Amino acid sequence: MDKIKNCVFCDLKLNKGEVIFETENFFAGIGIGLAAPGHVMLIPKKHFACCADILKDLRPEFEDLKSLIFEKIKDAFGTPFLVEYGVFGQSVSHAHLHFIPKIRKATEFYPAYEIKDIFREMQIPDGIPVRPALWKTAAAMKRQNGGYVFLQNGDYAVLFERFEKELSYRHFFNEKMGVKDVPARWQDTTAEQEKIDVVKKQITCQLLKF
Numbered sequence: 001m002d003k004i005k006n007c008v009f010c011d012l013k014l015n016k017g018e019v020i021f022e023t024e025n026f027f028a029g030i031g032i033g034l035a036a037p038g039h040v041m042l043i044p045k046k047h048f049a050c051c052a053d054i055l056k057d058l059r060p061e062f063e064d065l066k067s068l069i070f071e072k073i074k075d076a077f078g079t080p081f082l083v084e085y086g087v088f089g090q091s092v093s094h095a096h097l098h099f100i101p102k103i104r105k106a107t108e109f110y111p112a113y114e115i116k117d118i119f120r121e122m123q124i125p126d127g128i129p130v131r132p133a134l135w136k137t138a139a140a141m142k143r144q145n146g147g148y149v150f151l152q153n154g155d156y157a158v159l160f161e162r163f164e165k166e167l168s169y170r171h172f173f174n175e176k177m178g179v180k181d182v183p184a185r186w187q188d189t190t191a192e193q194e195k196i197d198v199v200k201k202q203i204t205c206q207l208l209k210f
Contacts, residue, residue, distance in 0.1 A: 004047045009094035012045075018201070021210040025058055026065050028210075029096075030201050033186035033193065035173055036104035036113075037203035038077030041096040042069055048095040050086040050147065052138035059135060068210075069099055076207040078103035079154070081118040086138065087147035088163030091186060097150075100169060109199045110181045113173075118153045122172050125164060133157035 003010035009029070012019055018030040020040065028040050042065055048054050054062055066082075073080045080099040087093070106112035115121055131137050133150060138159055141148040149160040149167045165171045173182040181196045183189040189197065 002046060004094070007047060007094050008092060009043050009096060010045075010047050020205060020208060021069075023061065023065065025061055028065075028069055030204055031186070032197065033170070033183045033189050034197055034200040034204070035169065035179070035182050036077070036101045037200045038073045038080065038099075038101040038208060039200070040069065040073070040099050040204065040208070042066060042099070043094065043096045049093055050090070050138075050142060051084050051095045051097060051150070052086060052135070052142045052148070054095060056135075066097065072208055072210060073099050073101060076209075077101040081115065082150070082152040082157070083167075083169050084150040085147070085163060085167075086142065086149060086159075088149055089168060098169065107199065109196050111179075113177055113179055118151065118172075119156070121176070122166055123176065124160075124166050128164060128167075129161040131159045131161065133159050 008015065012027065015029055019027045020030060021028040026042060026044050029043055031041055044054055044058065070080065078101050080101050082097060082099055084097045102115040104113045131141065133152065138148055138150065141159060141161060145161055147163065149163050151158060151160065160167060170182060170184055173179040174184045181193055183193050
């Protein structure tokens, strides 16, 4: 699908200089309400509602970029976990995959955190059905259920059949870990959180090089 009017991810100009890397079909963007320096998103330039909708001929490029961004973040900030809400829980209805470092060093602006196993520490309810993280499975879940949640920790990646608050990384940081500089919703970012966000973005741009 081509670009959609007023979609913040369809128009790179609307991202206000927060694009840190791009190819012909994708870009890496920083966004609003970062969990930590190094928190970036992989986003297709064409409008797709979720990653499962990305055209088959674009998927090899997506996978290559996913690996590249993962390694760049790992080298600069530490290993990230990955999450995509596949229409469920997305505040912007344009496909985007989050890369979030599992370790954050303390600064004068915010405290440190460390995540060892995002699956265990999120305390995900046992009743949410889980399937293997495959392209065809994600597409089938989108058709059947209207969406999915993708979560990856290291080599372990799965798709959840529905969204609950325990699968929200913002809920996890804000409520479970008490990391209050991460807004519960990016739309509700406070003035103080915005100031801290600027610091996180500056560090990201300084250390994350492509």
